[in-house]
């Protein structure tokens with residue numbers, strides 16, 4: 001049987017650590033699986049069949065054969081079963097799409113049908129039960145929250161008004177790196193704290209809540225966000241066998257609750273603090289339009305009963321989305337980009353020459369320079385192509401049975417769009433494994449997936465609404481790090497680009513590098 005190799009599989013670990021509980025619960029599983037088998041057998045009667053897929057075991061399905069590097073395994077499976085294939089994990093049907101043509105059917109022609117997420121237990125635990133934007137089903141609450149996010153949180157006006165926060169934080173980062181010249185720096189930590197500080201200034205910059213102001217808040221946030229992302233990427237036996245969920249065999253649900261409690265305490269203290277300070281001020285003293293932070297905008301919408309409004313849980317769920325979706329993703333991209341650029345000395349030289357020409361060695365990078373940095377932009381896009389931060393985008397689930405590529409896709413199954421495979425498919429990309437930014441100078445690709453050969457932020461109605469901020473931040477941080485400093489690996493280190501699969505595709509080993517001064521004028525670092 002193809003692909004049946006459970007060496008180093010996730011399943012063998014779960015089995016060895018939880019043998020007793022699993023044995024006890026096996027009868028519940030059998031019942032569920034028999035029911036689903038009966039349900040799915042009806043697809044072969046009459047309508048188009050389910051997509052092809054590997055044969056698998058009774059009860060557990062394909063579960064024991066999933067490898068840790070799921071993105072690579074799915075490429076092998078596509079080679080065997082074709083551009084659309086399916087497999088069962090326990091009772092749950094999963095479908096994987098591996099070509100831009102079929103992705104187009106999902107996110108264009110049938111976008112409305114494929115607008116649900118089918119969140120895992122971990123995802124529900126991280127999002128106040130799916131009451132946020134990321135994990136909510138496509139319903140009126142989701143539409144409302146997404147509208148608030150696009151029109152109020154990341155509107156052009158707000159993005160413009162918050163440029164001072166980005167400038168302040170990027171400058172602090174330059175100063176901070178300057179103070180560490182000659183020593184080893186973890187790029188991911190630097191990128192994360194810059195991103196997190198920008199987001200917190202934009203979101204609750206005017207807070208006086210002690211927790212949010214404490215010096216270790218950034219580190220706490222980084223730890224919690226990283227834990228949330230790891231837990232969301234973990235295969236959880238409770239998702240595969242819902243009848244076992246009460247046992248929480250891997251402790252994913254418990255652990256996620258702990259992480260969310262941590263964030264919730266911080267959000268609660270910030271919201272309470274703001275409500276109290278608002279009540280002490282007259283309405284007019286809260287600030288004029290341009291100066292309101294996001295929290296203020298959300299709290300005003302909370303009081304509003306008509307047009308668009310939001311409740312307290314949704315405010316916290318939205319804050320959680322911004323903090324987790326906005327930090328982990330951009331941090332991952334910046335680390336990959338630095339790793340690729342440092343490994344390719346010609347590319348580093350071209351990026352720095354462009355910076356010299358546009359910014360000048362007697363100046364530091366400003367946001368106004370960014371639209372002119374075309375080679376850097378192409379380098380970032382090439383990084384997204386080879387290292388899509390969210391390799392399977394986020395799961396989609398059809399709200400009704402439908403047909404894709406001549407096969408039936410049943411209502412409620414989980415569908416993955418395999419961006420990792422599409423981004424390195426030789427049918428769409430010449431020399432796909434070569435890191436070559438020039439391909440993005442020759443052909444224009446946007447970030448909203450207009451061309452589905454390249455869609456690192458997804459596409460369609462559930463595509464990433466954070467693109468305008470992400471685009472600015474990743475360009476600004478990378479341009480600043482590469483213009484203000486030269487970089488080398490710490491002694492004894494070798495270049496390494498190995499991946500660690502999860503809901504985000506991280507670099508397996510952190511990129512530890514040593515900065516040196518590049519700009520002649522020392523005052524540019526102060």
Ligand code: HEM
Nearest residue numbers: 134325326329330389390393457458459462463464466470
């Ligand atoms: C490198 C940076 C980022 C990447 C690669 C990224 C990627 C993604 C992807 C692939 C999706 C799913 C799209 C789909 O299903 O079609 C998504 C959704 C989302 N992202 Fe991002 N993102 C990034 C930055 C951000 C930022 C900065 C924010 C907010 C400040 C953000 C907020 C969201 C939200 C709220 C959703 C859910 C949208 C929905 O379900 O309607 N993201 N992102």
